[in-house]
Amino acid sequence: MVLISAARDYITRMLQDISGMKVLILDSQTVSIVSVVYSQSELLQKEVFLVELVDSTSKESMSHLKAVYFLRPTSENIQHLRRQIASPRFGEYHLFFSNIIKDNQINVLADSDEHEVVQQVQEFYADFSALDPYHFTLNYPSNYIYMLPAVVDHSSLQTFTDRVIDGISAVFLALKRRPVIRYQRTSDIAKRIAQGAVV
Known part of the structure; x- marks a missing residue:
């Protein structure tokens, strides 16, 4: 069981498949998941130029950046995401969830995407912080x-x-x-x- 490499592989796939300059948007729990398996310099190598929290109040338009969201599928995060998709700041939205997302949550997001900025929605099962290859925490x-x-x-x-x-x-x-x-x-x-x- 190699938990660190499993979590790292998910993050790598998430960032590698999207070309160009990116902003990585996390929640309070996924920030610890990413920080355990990826350093800031490694994120820069994947063209991630900004890391934000989903509950950030920034309204600055950055349509030249592609937004990569990695969030737990909680109702609070879905509401933040719904509001941000309804008035988009970024050129593209790529949504990745750390666990199984419910059908009604997908419907809420689909209804909010009037500008058709969401490019993909995927589930990546990295809803844990890997401490070493054999141990994890849920923080x-x-x-x-x-x-x-x-x-x-x-x-x-x-x-x-x-x-x-x-x-x-x-x-x-x-x-x-x-x-x-x-x-x-x-x-x-x-x-x-x-x-x-x-x-």
Whole structure:
């Protein structure tokens, strides 16, 4: 299992297939995914001249640049993207998501693309930060708290389990492996994660 090379290959394919000057637009989680596997100088070699966060308030038109978005498919990111596509700043938009995007999210983006600037939409399963060839993190702060279900509310617990399921699923999709997950029978959280990640 070579997680760093799997994540790096996704980023390389994303940047290499689009020729010309580019701006790379990330969210708060994908910025750590990219920074682990690519240095700033390597990004420059791929003709990435600007890196921005998706929630940036910059409105400066840069129609000479091609926008390469690499985002988690969250509802918040979809809303940012919808607004930016509706009034485009860049000449082309290439959308890459770090995990599976829902059909209704694709429809929202398609409805927003009145100027027909979106060139492609792809799923690249790199929804994890590779620490070394065999270890990864989801960068979820204070995750140990969620192992104590009496401490957290139900909606926070659901958000946590959804994120863990997304991350584990992305790892196995990136490695092209179908997992068999063993879990402690007395842990409801472990059961939910194991059953959700196998699907």
